[in-house]
Amino acid sequence: MRQLNDFMTDMADLDQHPEGILWRALSPTEVREEKGKVLLTIPFAPFSLQGSLKPLEGEAPRIKTLTLEAPGSEILHLYDTHRNSVMLDYHKTLAPETLSVQEEEARWVIRNSAGSLRASFEKERTPVEGWSDLIRPAFDSLRGSLFPDGKVKAALSGEDQFFPEKVESLPLAYLTYTEAGEERGAGLFSFQAAHDEHFAGTGERFAAMDLKGKTLVLDNTDGLGVNSRRAYKNVPFFLSSRGYGLFMHTSFEVRLSLADISTRAAQGRMDEENLDLFIIGGGAPEPVLKNYRKLTGFPPQLPLWSYGTWMSRMTYFSADEIEEICSRMRREEYPCDMIHIDTGWFETDWVCEWTFSPERFPDPAGFMKKLRNQGYRVSLWQTPNIGEGNKLLEEAKAKRYLAPPRSKGVKTSSDFSGQDFGGQIDFTNPEAVAWYKSMIRDLMEKGASVIKTDFGEKIQMDADYLGMSPRELHNLYGLFYQKAAFEETEDATGEGIIWARAGWAGCQRYPLHWGGDAAATWDGLAASIRGGIHIGLSGFGFWSHDVPGFHGIPEFMNTLPTDNLYMRWTQFGVFSSHLRYHGTSPREPWHYPAITDHIRKWLRLRYHLIPYFMKQAEKVSRSGSPVLQAMVFQFPEDPVCWHLDDQFFCGEDFLAAPVINDSHERKVYLPEGEWIDFWTGEAFSGPRWVEHKEIPLDQMPLYCRKGATIPVYPEPVLTTDEMDLKKTIALVMDDSFSGWLNTDHARKLGW
Numbered sequence: 001m002r003q004l005n006d007f008m009t010d011m012a013d014l015d016q017h018p019e020g021i022l023w024r025a026l027s028p029t030e031v032r033e034e035k036g037k038v039l040l041t042i043p044f045a046p047f048s049l050q051g052s053l054k055p056l057e058g059e060a061p062r063i064k065t066l067t068l069e070a071p072g073s074e075i076l077h078l079y080d081t082h083r084n085s086v087m088l089d090y091h092k093t094l095a096p097e098t099l100s101v102q103e104e105e106a107r108w109v110i111r112n113s114a115g116s117l118r119a120s121f122e123k124e125r126t127p128v129e130g131w132s133d134l135i136r137p138a139f140d141s142l143r144g145s146l147f148p149d150g151k152v153k154a155a156l157s158g159e160d161q162f163f164p165e166k167v168e169s170l171p172l173a174y175l176t177y178t179e180a181g182e183e184r185g186a187g188l189f190s191f192q193a194a195h196d197e198h199f200a201g202t203g204e205r206f207a208a209m210d211l212k213g214k215t216l217v218l219d220n221t222d223g224l225g226v227n228s229r230r231a232y233k234n235v236p237f238f239l240s241s242r243g244y245g246l247f248m249h250t251s252f253e254v255r256l257s258l259a260d261i262s263t264r265a266a267q268g269r270m271d272e273e274n275l276d277l278f279i280i281g282g283g284a285p286e287p288v289l290k291n292y293r294k295l296t297g298f299p300p301q302l303p304l305w306s307y308g309t310w311m312s313r314m315t316y317f318s319a320d321e322i323e324e325i326c327s328r329m330r331r332e333e334y335p336c337d338m339i340h341i342d343t344g345w346f347e348t349d350w351v352c353e354w355t356f357s358p359e360r361f362p363d364p365a366g367f368m369k370k371l372r373n374q375g376y377r378v379s380l381w382q383t384p385n386i387g388e389g390n391k392l393l394e395e396a397k398a399k400r401y402l403a404p405p406r407s408k409g410v411k412t413s414s415d416f417s418g419q420d421f422g423g424q425i426d427f428t429n430p431e432a433v434a435w436y437k438s439m440i441r442d443l444m445e446k447g448a449s450v451i452k453t454d455f456g457e458k459i460q461m462d463a464d465y466l467g468m469s470p471r472e473l474h475n476l477y478g479l480f481y482q483k484a485a486f487e488e489t490e491d492a493t494g495e496g497i498i499w500a501r502a503g504w505a506g507c508q509r510y511p512l513h514w515g516g517d518a519a520a521t522w523d524g525l526a527a528s529i530r531g532g533i534h535i536g537l538s539g540f541g542f543w544s545h546d547v548p549g550f551h552g553i554p555e556f557m558n559t560l561p562t563d564n565l566y567m568r569w570t571q572f573g574v575f576s577s578h579l580r581y582h583g584t585s586p587r588e589p590w591h592y593p594a595i596t597d598h599i600r601k602w603l604r605l606r607y608h609l610i611p612y613f614m615k616q617a618e619k620v621s622r623s624g625s626p627v628l629q630a631m632v633f634q635f636p637e638d639p640v641c642w643h644l645d646d647q648f649f650c651g652e653d654f655l656a657a658p659v660i661n662d663s664h665e666r667k668v669y670l671p672e673g674e675w676i677d678f679w680t681g682e683a684f685s686g687p688r689w690v691e692h693k694e695i696p697l698d699q700m701p702l703y704c705r706k707g708a709t710i711p712v713y714p715e716p717v718l719t720t721d722e723m724d725l726k727k728t729i730a731l732v733m734d735d736s737f738s739g740w741l742n743t744d745h746a747r748k749l750g751w
Contacts, residue, residue, distance in 0.1 A: 014049035020177035025142035027124040031108035036098035052165035070097035074149035089297035116150035149281025157190035168262035185273025198241040204233035205534040209645035218254040233503030289624030297509035299541035308337030310580035315342035318360040340379040354439035368447030375719030377449035401432040403463040427480035428467025444492035456502035478502025486510035520549025536626030544578035577627035604749040611711035616651035653708035657701040674706035681739035
């Protein structure tokens with residue numbers, strides 16, 4: 001996108017398609033009720049870019065009927081064409097409301113059966129008698145307000161202009177144009193933005209907390225790190241500080257401008273000639289996100305052992321190597337539940353054939369059983385891409401398990417391994433899905449517990465997929481892929497869980513996801529925190545990251561993380577929903593001898609808090625809560641919190657502020673309320689800033705809400721297999737709490 005700071009170019013692309021026609025919505029000619037829904041007859045008048053926006057003479061308006069319905073008491077659905085999709089998973093508690101229309105002199109008013117206002121649309125205005133005819137009269141424009149919960153107002157931006165032919169946004173519009181000989185279209189919309197409105201969400205955004213003033217392209221790709229506008233997980237949903245959310249029900253590329261191209265509007269473009277919008281009320285982040293999940297699905301519960309430590313690197317190459325590492329973890333008393341084998345368990349590194357190397361893993365079932373007896377589960381890396389040299393390639397091609405390329409010689413490759421990815425499993429083909437699931441089941445039956453569903457953000461665009469076009473499938477591919485792996489894992493083991501990187505609306509139903517290939521640097525840590533904050537405000541409940549960052553800089557595999565970074569990232573990981581070490585160099589604690597005792601203590605603290613994580617997970621599965629929560633999630637009315645992206649809530653009761661520098665200092669903002677320093681028991685009243693200097697390497701600024709009850713496991717363990725949750729006790733954050741460092745629990749765990 002070449003930004004020209006103009007709506008007609010930056011959103012409508014009419015400079016790129018000068019023959020394109022913009023069809024802008026006029027006032028409804030009719031609004032009527034039909035079977036509990038409201039049908040709006042709207043003319044869309046044709047305009048073209050001729051220096052400014054000019055009406056096309058001789059071209060009649062297109063008449064479209066848009067539908068407004070209320071799938072729930074706090075949700076409105078405005079759409080052109082009704083469709084179901086894999087993104088949607090309506091919750092059983094959604095109760096559609098009956099809408100009725102009352103016609104008044106200047107507008108149509110839409111209410112539910114209880115009389116609550118749900119929407120209004122104005123009729124065409126009477127022309128104004130003025131003193132000058134130098135500037136032509138204003139064009140007619142759709143003007144409407146939506147009240148998704150009967151209280152919060154989301155108004156379409158109907159009159160955002162300088163003069164009539166120079167518009168900054170349009171309430172609803174379509175674009176039609178020709179590209180490469182193909183007729184294409186796009187749908188555009190704009191909602192009014194207040195001068196003090198803030199925005200968040202849109203997926204795993206590595207940007208600042210407040211997205212106000214940003215123009216974003218939601219289109220999945222390999223992020224190649226976490227310090228750019230690229231994103232592995234885009235979600236066509238944003239959250240407004242005014243108490244509503246907007247879900248754009250599309251899998252095509254979405255362009256959003258959140259009070260940027262026009263500071264008066266939150267604008268969007270969906271790269272298909274259709275408008276399908278869910279306007280979601282609730283008044284605050286938690287109920288808005290709960291309503292969003294009622295449309296797209298709630299995260300399920302994850303097994304107890306998943307909250308333990310996951311150990312990994314890129315990669316382990318043999319059963320002998322892994323068994324020695326697992327034995328050493330136990331000997332040196334680092335609690336751990338999961339060993340992940342990355343790209344090296346196949347005959348050839350990176351060549352994913354879903355079978356173990358017979359030389360280096362001669363008895364996979366026996367190997368995984370031995371580890372299981374020691375309290376370890378096994379996670380296995382794989383990819384949906386199959387290339388030359390893969391023994392499965394010819395069968396997959398012949399049976400159409402891979403999407404056949406449209407042009408000969410079309411190949412793709414991994415962004416950094418160089419591995420040829422000659423084709424991708426076509427998850428829109430039921431036979432391909434069954435074939436893929438059969439390979440996953442075989443691995444589960446041998447003893448694996450988790451599949452790492454790596455990649456999935458990019459697909460071959462010059463290929464024929466059975467169920468939909470590449471443009472429609474691209475962003476949905478990860479959802480189909482993860483759904484297949486999750487379902488088969490759950491069917492085979494009774495426990496549904498994966499480790500996934502790509503994401504779109506609906507992927508939160510198949511946890512869990514991690515933040516991709518962060519740099520092992522302070523800026524990689526800071527950006528990872530931001531990614532976790534935004535994905536939690538986008539419907540995802542469980543999310544993790546690679547501790548202490550994935551790759552080195554400047555040497556990708558040979559610049560190692562520093563002790564400080566390893567320690568501080570561990571602290572962030574301990575207070576994330578899940579904790580996994582991974583990277584392009586060894587990540588086991590003994591490779592950092594100066595801090596091994598600190599690492600051991602923090603891993604013991606993690607296991608001490610697993611009952612707390614289990615309690616928070618129960619809430620995740622029935623509410624709008626993520627485990628890792630932005631400050632605005634709990635304090636949306638506090639303007640300071642809309643600018644905080646380096647501290648967060650872990651569940652309801654912990655406020656965590658990772659240290660992100662070598663100077664061991666930082667400021668922490670405590671919102672309104674009473675707060676207890678977890679380490680010392682000192683009490684603080686908010687709102688206020690607390691400045692921390694010379695923070696010990698084995699501590700991180702950590703506060704608890706006063707009065708909170710924290711369930712903890714009272715005994716040190718090396719694996720969750722040793723835990724009997726009936727022994728869980730409570731730490732009460734009241735005046736009697738003198739700080740965790742002064743408890744018997746701390747002494748038992750080696751603090």
